[in-house]
Amino acid sequence: MLRHILALAIKEFLALLRDPRSRFVLIGPPIMQLIIFGYAASFDLDHLAVAVYDEDGGSAARALVSRIQGSPHFHVVAHVAREEEVAPLVDNKEVLLVLHMEPRFTAHLAQGGSGSLQVILDGRNSNTALLALNYLRSIVLDFNQSLAARRGSDGPPVTLSMRAWYNEDLDSHWFIIPGIVGLLTLVVTLVVTALSVAREREQGTFDQLLVTPLRPTAILVGKSIPGLVIGVIEASFIIAVAMLWFEIPLRGSVGALYLGLLLFLFSAVGVGLMISAISVTQQQAVLGAFLFLVPAVILSGFATPIANMPEAVQMLTYLDPLRYFLVIVRGVFLEGDSYALLVDQYWPMAIIGAASLAAAGWLFRHRMY
Amino acid sequence: MSQPALILRDVHKCFGEGEHARCALDGVNIEVAPGSVTGLIGPDGAGKTTLMRLCCGLLKLDGGSIQTLGMDVADQPAAVQAAVGYMPQRFGLYEDLSVQENLDLYADLQGVPVQERPARYTRLMEMTKLAPFTSRLAGKLSGGMKQKLGLACALVRPPRLLLLDEPTVGVDPVSRRELWEIVYSQVREAGMNVLLSTAYLDEAERCDQVILLHKGRVLGQASPDRFSQGLKGRTWEVSAQDIRPRRLQADLVKQAGISDAIINGDRVRIITREGFEPDAASLLPGHPGLHVEAVPPRFEDAFIDRLGGAGEGRHATPAIGQVAAGEYPGDPIEVEQLERGFGDFVAVKKVSFSVKRGEIFGLLGANGAGKTTTFRMLCGLLPLSSGRVSVAGHDLRTASAQARSRIGYMAQKFSLYANLTVAQNLEFFSAAYNLRGSHQRGRIQWALQGFELEPYAGTNAGTLPLGYKQRLAFAAALMHEPEILFLDEPTSGVDPLARREFWARTNALAEAGVTVLVTTHFMEEADYCDRLVIMAEGAVLAEGSPHEIRTLARTPENPRPRMEDAFIGLIQSREKAA
Structure with missing residues (x-):
């Protein structure tokens, strides 16, 4: 049995690595996606285009505008002189927001009154608009406080003193990049295993395999090993890049992370082999893999919090192995979690893996045409 | 015009x-x-x-x-x-x-x-x-x-x-x-x-x-007659009372003056080398009772001759040791009332036959006659709808893995790993068949040498020439010295020389006691089998030795019918009955 598994695993590796196309699939897309996700995917907004419609032109208005200009989040791209110019700028998406200072802004402030500042926001992407508004609020709050200090008053009675734990700078890369470890490993492992049986079926080698004395269990295990090994290598590479290149701290136990990784890969391999056992052609296998991947990513909490989903959908997320692994990888990276805290994430993945592998094994021998 | x-x-x-x-x-x-x-x-x-x-x-x-x-x-x-x-x-x-x-x-x-x-x-x-x-x-x-x-x-x-x-x-x-x-x-x-x-x-x-x-x-362009005329006086048919045609063919093809020998019904058709006159008394040493008759050349003769002839059994045929027969009751392959449906379509209808030890048994029929479906059920690759199959005493679908090590299987299309080398393929399949250590190395060596695959050992299987692909598939199916061999359409799409080579090898296997089940849609290949069934639309039309089946079509106008005539006769009489 052991010799059979070894022979199968060697054959699988050879078949995978001797083919230039599948070699590329293992190396090309992960690096590309790592770059895309690492740099492009971020919840932080920088250099938002802003237009200023300053009807006042006084010192206070200029001071406020220069504060906004000085913030990394905003970039003043236009100064508007007439009201009619405002609408086209927003309509054509040339700016995300327009700041409108009333004609006597500086004068009102100088008299000890309050100046009013109108913000016109492009609400088409509500998420972006809200974030921009938040940035603007904190700038205005800051401006108010320094103004109050100069006037010698005490300023507002309650001030917010903020301190974020785990991710001190609230840098969203720290949230996203550990998630990529799970996402990319899932994609590669699933595609590698989903294609393995389907490829053999398509080429007729699977029949040849089934008439040998190899047992279905041996075929199952032999076909799982390459997925596991490649998944671990791939994940280790992304973890290293996250730590060394993106400088995200790994605070928890590496052992706990790798235990989670192994269980996660186990479940991914199981799902992959199950898809493979159902598919007759490689095309079906790839389609099947993506049919699983897209909801798996959306339901995992990779980008949107699970707690915000409707209750019925939340129940579905319990079937998603990525959901558990994301908790583990983020927990170990940012919170410094260890084994004891992660037990509740480990066992569901083990169950998903065992169930899907059992299903794949049954399908091997029962789905034949 | x-x-x-x-x-x-x-x-x-x-x-x-x-x-x-x-x-x-x-x-x-x-x-x-x-x-x-x-x-x-x-x-x-x-x-x-x-x-x-x-x-x-x-x-x-x-x-x-x-x-x-x-x-x-x-x-x-x-x-x-x-x-x-x-x-x-x-x-x-x-x-x-x-x-x-x-x-x-x-x-x-x-x-x-x-x-x-x-x-x-x-x-x-x-x-x-x-x-x-x-x-x-x-x-x-x-x-x-x-x-x-x-x-x-x-x-x-x-x-x-x-x-x-x-x-x-x-x-x-x-x-x-x-x-x-x-x-x-x-x-x-x-x-x-x-x-x-x-x-x-x-x-x-x-x-x-x-x-x-x-x-x-282009090797040549002419009318078919022109092609065969070049062979006038070089084509003969040999028959013998006491030797089976298969044996006779295997012996004749080794003779120096003979460039090709194929079985044609009960006789063996030979092409002689230029200037060689076959003499009934001395053609085969030890067999004086031969009957030799000159026959007109056919197109196929000319084709083979142009390709260089089959010659002296120069095929890559490895030495094949006598196989040990397993212990089980009954014949190596038994099929009873086998049926298989796909939805409302019945692909195989009440098929029964049995194959004896050391026999070459043919399943003949056109594409879609149910040959491959029957075959896959025998190998345990497809569940039966009803009926019973037994291969080496087991139903391979439910049998232990050990029972599967008694059979060898060669699929219709090339089904080894295309991007693994020849040697890697052989290593994998020998390991899958439980060969190990020096025995495994010995068998790999046997396959590489016997099938003349050594120069290609490091070549990807997928890039081999077609004939070599078939040799490799054959070698992989024989690594573990199976006692029962399943060959699905082994000669489809293969050139006539490779087909001769294939049958020479299969004969040698049967001589060594291997039971061979083979499917083909070439009617003339039926004569290489000991017994066969003819299938059409999922049902068996006739079963028997090639001679018996051909006899069914014998008429005064056609005293020596070919297998194709017999097949057509069977189909027509079935349509009349329906």
């Missing part, structure tokens, strides 16, 4: 680049006379399909020029395609449309005027004998009927030149005869030019002209 239908001048076509480049056509010069049926003959990979696709402008030329019906293909591909009808190997029938809808579709595509259609349809349905089935879905037709419908669709608007790519492969003999009648009626009635390719050498004799294509080059 005196202008040639096709003129090819120094045509080159290569696929791939750099060191992987493979030239499918390498300097081909051909002229096809108008108003004739021209056969393009050659083994798989000879370049037949490439040539046809070039002639109708579906591929770009790498060099040379082609004039189709007087038009240059490179200059006027659209005009050429409008005048040419092309039926590829797998014709694009829409299986979910009925026969009539398929015809309508192709009539629309070809722009046949609506008022002309009814007459044309009637004529086509009459020729193809498909009239009773016009409302049937194309997917539910038999293989032969599909092929006839394909031809009918290609003919809805009669083209001036008809290109047919292997229209008869795997088709039952009755439909093959009908296809040929349709082709000839078109040539006679409409003055159509036809170029068709075929792997059946006996069909070459039905062509006006034959072009021999081998490895991308």
Whole structure:
């Protein structure tokens, strides 16, 4: 049995690595996606285009505008002189927001009154608009406080003193990049295993395999090993890049992370082999893999919090192995979690893996045409 | 009409680049006379399909020029395609449309005027004998009927030149005869030019002209008679009372003066080398009782002779040790009332037979007759709907893994790992069959040497020449010295030399006590079997030795019927009964 598994695993590796196309699939897309996700995917907004419609032109208005200009989040791209110019700028998406200072802004402030500042926001992407508004609020709050200090008053009675734990700078890369470890490993492992049986079926080698004395269990295990090994290598590479290149701290136990990784890969391999056992052609296998991947990513909490989903959908997320692994990888990276805290994430993945592998094994021998 | 239908001048076509480049056509010069049926003959990979696709402008030329019906293909591909009808190997029938809808579709595509259609349809349905089935879905037709419908669709608007790519492969003999009648009626009635390719050498004799294509080059172009005339006085048939034809063939092919020997019914047909006169008394030492008779040469003889002859059993045949027979009750293969349905379609109907130890047993039939389905059930690859199978005393579907180590299996299409080397494939399969240590190394060595695969040990299996692929598949199936061997269509698409090699090897295996079950759609190969069943539409039509089955078709007019005659007779008597 052991010799059979070894022979199968060697054959699988050879078949995978001797083919230039599948070699590329293992190396090309992960690096590309790592770059895309690492740099492009971020919840932080920088250099938002802003237009200023300053009807006042006084010192206070200029001071406020220069504060906004000085913030990394905003970039003043236009100064508007007439009201009619405002609408086209927003309509054509040339700016995300327009700041409108009333004609006597500086004068009102100088008299000890309050100046009013109108913000016109492009609400088409509500998420972006809200974030921009938040940035603007904190700038205005800051401006108010320094103004109050100069006037010698005490300023507002309650001030917010903020301190974020785990991710001190609230840098969203720290949230996203550990998630990529799970996402990319899932994609590669699933595609590698989903294609393995389907490829053999398509080429007729699977029949040849089934008439040998190899047992279905041996075929199952032999076909799982390459997925596991490649998944671990791939994940280790992304973890290293996250730590060394993106400088995200790994605070928890590496052992706990790798235990989670192994269980996660186990479940991914199981799902992959199950898809493979159902598919007759490689095309079906790839389609099947993506049919699983897209909801798996959306339901995992990779980008949107699970707690915000409707209750019925939340129940579905319990079937998603990525959901558990994301908790583990983020927990170990940012919170410094260890084994004891992660037990509740480990066992569901083990169950998903065992169930899907059992299903794949049954399908091997029962789905034949 | 005196202008040639096709003129090819120094045509080159290569696929791939750099060191992987493979030239499918390498300097081909051909002229096809108008108003004739021209056969393009050659083994798989000879370049037949490439040539046809070039002639109708579906591929770009790498060099040379082609004039189709007087038009240059490179200059006027659209005009050429409008005048040419092309039926590829797998014709694009829409299986979910009925026969009539398929015809309508192709009539629309070809722009046949609506008022002309009814007459044309009637004529086509009459020729193809498909009239009773016009409302049937194309997917539910038999293989032969599909092929006839394909031809009918290609003919809805009669083209001036008809290109047919292997229209008869795997088709039952009755439909093959009908296809040929349709082709000839078109040539006679409409003055159509036809170029068709075929792997059946006996069909070459039905062509006006034959072009021999081998490895991308033209070996010759002439009428079939002209080809065989060169062999006048060199073809004979040998028969003996006390030796089985298979044994006789194996012995004769080793004789120095004989360039080829094949089984032909109860006799052995030989081609002698030039100047060698076979003498009944001295032809085979130790067998004085032979009867030798001169026979007229056939096209196949000429083809084999041009390729160099089969000669002295020069095949790569490894030494095969006597196999140890396992202990189990009954025969190695027993099949009782076997049935298999797919939905409401019954692919195999109440099939029963049994195969004795050391026997070569044939399953003969056209494509779609249920051979492969039966085969897959025997190997445990497909569940039975009902009935019982026993292989080496087990039902392989439920048997232990150990029982499977008694059988060897060679699938219809090449099914080893294409991007593993020859040696890696052998290593994997030997390990899968529980060989280890020095025994494993010894068997790998045996396979590499015996099948002359050593020069290719480091080559990817997928890039091997076709004949070597088959040797490798054969070697992989024999690594563990199985006592039962399943061979599914081993000779389909293989050139005649490789087919001889294959049968020589299979004979040697049977001599060593291996039980062999083999499927084939070449009727003449039946004579290599000890016993066989003929299948059609999922049912067994006849069972027995080749001699017994041929005897069924014996009539005063046809005292020595061929297996094909017997097959056609069986089909016709079945249709009468129905």
